[in-house]
Amino acid sequence: MIRFISWNIQWGRGADGLVKMSRLIDEIRRLGDFDVICLQEVASRFPGLKGGVEEDGVRCLQAAFPDFELIEAFPVDRLHPVSGRSRFGNVLLSRLPVLAAARHRLPCPADDRHPSMARSVVEVALSLPMGAPLRVLTTHLEYYSALQRSAQVERLCELQQEAIDGLKVPTHPKEAAGPFARPPWPAAALLCGDFNFKPESADWRRMQSGNAGEPGVWQDAWRVCHGAQDHPHSVGLHGAEWPDHPYCCDFFFVSAEAVPAVKAVRYDASSAASDHQPVMLDMEEAAFQPPL
Numbered sequence: 001m002i003r004f005i006s007w008n009i010q011w012g013r014g015a016d017g018l019v020k021m022s023r024l025i026d027e028i029r030r031l032g033d034f035d036v037i038c039l040q041e042v043a044s045r046f047p048g049l050k051g052g053v054e055e056d057g058v059r060c061l062q063a064a065f066p067d068f069e070l071i072e073a074f075p076v077d078r079l080h081p082v083s084g085r086s087r088f089g090n091v092l093l094s095r096l097p098v099l100a101a102a103r104h105r106l107p108c109p110a111d112d113r114h115p116s117m118a119r120s121v122v123e124v125a126l127s128l129p130m131g132a133p134l135r136v137l138t139t140h141l142e143y144y145s146a147l148q149r150s151a152q153v154e155r156l157c158e159l160q161q162e163a164i165d166g167l168k169v170p171t172h173p174k175e176a177a178g179p180f181a182r183p184p185w186p187a188a189a190l191l192c193g194d195f196n197f198k199p200e201s202a203d204w205r206r207m208q209s210g211n212a213g214e215p216g217v218w219q220d221a222w223r224v225c226h227g228a229q230d231h232p233h234s235v236g237l238h239g240a241e242w243p244d245h246p247y248c249c250d251f252f253f254v255s256a257e258a259v260p261a262v263k264a265v266r267y268d269a270s271s272a273a274s275d276h277q278p279v280m281l282d283m284e285e286a287a288f289q290p291p292l
Contacts, residue, residue: 001263002096002128002283004036006138006192008250008276011043011088012055015238015272019051021060027273032280036126037068037093038138040194044087045080061091068093073103073122090122090138090193097127100183104159106139107151114144119152121159125184128285134258135163135189143196153203156191160217160255163187188257190283191218194250194276199231207253221252221281225265232267233277240275252281261287 005028012021028037042057043049062070074089106119121139128134139156142148164187174180197203199220208216222231236246254262264282271278 002036002134002285003032003034004038004136004190004192004252004281004283005031005034005278006038006040006250006252006281007278008040008140008194008274009057010041010274010276011046011049011051011057012053012060013049013051013274015240015275017051017241019049019053019055020273021055021057024273025060025064027271027278031268031271031278034280035094035096036136037065038136038192039091039093040089040138040140042072042089042091044074044085045083046076046086046088047081058087058091061093065093065095068095069098071098071101071122071124073120075105075118075120089120090140092122092124092136092138094124094126094136096129099125099127099133100185101125104155106141106155108142108148109151111145111147114148116142116145116148119148121156123159125186127184130285132188132285133184133186134283135186137189137191137193139191139193139195141194141196149196149203150206153195153197153206157207157217160187160189160191163189164217186257187255188261189255190221190258190281191253192251192279192281196249198247198249204251215256217255218253219256219259221254221262221265224254224259224262232269234267234279235276237269237277238272240272242275250276250279252279258283261285 013019074087076088080086102123104121123137231248233246234250261283
């Protein structure tokens with residue numbers, strides 16, 4: 001069984017308002033023995049964040065999980081006034097071999113009605129123990145601007161379609177070696193993160209719908225496992241200052257090729273180490289076929 005966790009960690013700031021990366025790391029370990037850890041809102045020496053602690057989240061995570069490879073996508077990257085650079089974004093840790101990695105900045109069309117922040121996706125191709133490759137992506141979409149969030153949803157669908165289309169193109173002789181060599185970029189994919197939309201919203205539906213009524217490239221993994229059962233709440237618990245009511249905005253989505261491998265999706269409601277709740281997914285590796 002391959003085990004995944006996705007969590008918006010609010011730079012290690014718990015529902016009590018205190019920044020404690022050590023507490024967050026302890027919670028990840030308590031929740032399970034994961035093969036892939038996908039985190040959003042990881043901060044590295046970023047002044048001005050609530051909690052008043054400029055912890056280097058990347059260094060904390062690398063020290064806590066030394067057997068994992070860490071791949072980051074920091075769309076916010078600025079000069080720190082004293083100690084180098086301040087970074088904020090997404091981190092993926094994997095103890096499975098990372099065959100290839102990519103970092104995508106998501107679209108941000110101008111919207112003068114709302115504040116906005118640069119957003120990104122970190123994407124990797126992993127080698128599963130039995131030999132089949134799997135792409136894993138993690139992201140954090142825009143909260144305030146519906147215009148920007150909608151554009152970002154479109155890009156997530158495009159990324160999956162590009163992977164599917166790329167498999168249909170014959171390999172050029174120049175792509176045999178060197179930087180032109182094609183990475184193992186399979187259609188089988190898992191996408192997770194904080195999407196800042198709710199179940200049954202227009203953005204949630206667009207994630208799962210194609211053009212001209214065709215099936216979409218993504219499916220909500222919770223629905224794969226639980227049918228029409230309501231998603232558990234993933235924010236608004238434990239008295240955090242935001243939001244003012246509980247709802248779900250954290251998801252796993254899977255491509256059609258990965259659907260048969262999904263065996264369990266669960267939300268943890270007990271942890272107060274962030275303002276979000278972690279989401280976990282189990283995949284049965286035997287459901288993937290190794291490459292010929």
